[in-house]
Amino acid sequence: MVAFAVPAEVAVILLDIEGTTTPITYVKDTLFPYIRDNVKEYLRMHWEEEECQQDISLLRKQAEEDSNVDGVVPIPLETGSGEDEVEQVIQAVVDNVHWQMSLDRKTTALKQLQGHMWRAAYATGHMKGEFFQDVVPAIRKWREAGMKVYIYSSGSVEAQKLLFGYSTEGDILELFDGHFDTKIGHKVESESYRRIASSIGCSTNNVLFLTDVTREANAAEEADMHVAVVLRPGNAGLTDDEKSYYSLITSFNELFLPSST
Numbered sequence: 001m002v003a004f005a006v007p008a009e010v011a012v013i014l015l016d017i018e019g020t021t022t023p024i025t026y027v028k029d030t031l032f033p034y035i036r037d038n039v040k041e042y043l044r045m046h047w048e049e050e051e052c053q054q055d056i057s058l059l060r061k062q063a064e065e066d067s068n069v070d071g072v073v074p075i076p077l078e079t080g081s082g083e084d085e086v087e088q089v090i091q092a093v094v095d096n097v098h099w100q101m102s103l104d105r106k107t108t109a110l111k112q113l114q115g116h117m118w119r120a121a122y123a124t125g126h127m128k129g130e131f132f133q134d135v136v137p138a139i140r141k142w143r144e145a146g147m148k149v150y151i152y153s154s155g156s157v158e159a160q161k162l163l164f165g166y167s168t169e170g171d172i173l174e175l176f177d178g179h180f181d182t183k184i185g186h187k188v189e190s191e192s193y194r195r196i197a198s199s200i201g202c203s204t205n206n207v208l209f210l211t212d213v214t215r216e217a218n219a220a221e222e223a224d225m226h227v228a229v230v231l232r233p234g235n236a237g238l239t240d241d242e243k244s245y246y247s248l249i250t251s252f253n254e255l256f257l258p259s260s261t
C-alpha cells in the first residue's frame with residue numbers, strides 16, 4: 001500500500017465525488033442515462049412550475065453564452081402562442097441537454113436541472129448513491145480524529161445531498177460539514193478553492209483536496225491547498241509526468257493523519 005502522510009497543518013478534507021468517492025460507472029451508467037431517458041417527460045410534467053421555469057431560464061442563458069460553441073442548441077423564448085410552441089421549446093431544451101451531456105459539460109445550468117430530476121428517482125428508491133468500499137469507514141475515522149470533511153463537486157449541492165442522503169449505506173449526510181458546487185466557481189479555477197477556504201473559515205493550506213482530475217488538482221494547488229490524485233478503477237489514465245508529479249492514492253485507507261503516522 002502507498003502511504004500519503006497528511007501534513008500536520010491540514011484540518012479539512014475536501015472531496016470530489018465522481019471518480020473519487022463514487023465510481024465513474026455509477027454516474028455514466030445510472031445517473032446520466034436517467035436524465036437522457038426522462039428529460040422530455042419531466043419537462044412536460046413540471047413545465048408550469050416555478051422551479052422548472054427557472055431551470056429553463058438558466059439553460060437558455062447558458063445556450064446564449066455558448067452561441068459560438070460548435071453544435072450548440074439554442075432555446076427559444078416562449079411567446080404564449082399555444083401548445084405546439086411549448087412542445088417546440090421542450091424539444092429544444094431536450095436537445096440542448098442531450099448536447100451538453102454528450103460533451104460531459106459541467107455547467108451550473110445543466111447540473112441544476114439534473115439535481116431536480118434525480119430528486120424523484122432517489123425518493124422513490126429507483127436509485128441509491130454508491131461509493132467505493134473504503135470511503136465511508138475512512139471518513140468516519142477522519143471525523144473521529146477531528147477533521148472537517150466537505151464535498152466539492154460539479155454536481156449541484158442538491159444532487160450531492162441526494163447521493164449521500166439516499167445511498168447504499170443509508171443516509172450519511174451527517175458525515176459532511178458542508179457542500180460546494182460550481183456556484184462557488186469552476187473546479188479548474190484556483191479562485192474557487194480560495195473562496196471555499198474563505199467560506200469554511202480557514203486558510204487554503206489547511207485543506208487537503210482529493211480528486212481524480214489533474215486540472216482540478218492543479219487549480220487547488222495553485223491556490224495553495226494540499227492535493228492528492230485518486231486513482232480508481234474506470235478513471236481516466238494519467239500521463240507519466242502527472243504520475244510522477246502528483247501524490248497518488250488508490251484508496252482513502254492510504255491517507256495517514258498526523259496522529260496515526
Ligand SMILES: CSCCC(=O)C(=O)COP(=O)(O)O
Nearest residue numbers: 017018153154155159160163
Ligand atoms: C451528485 S454528483 C453527480 C455527478 C455529476 O453530475 C458530476 O458532474 C460529478 O462531477 P465531479 O465534480 O464530482 O467529478
Ligand SMILES: [Mg+2]
Nearest residue numbers: 016018019212
Ligand atoms: Mg471527479
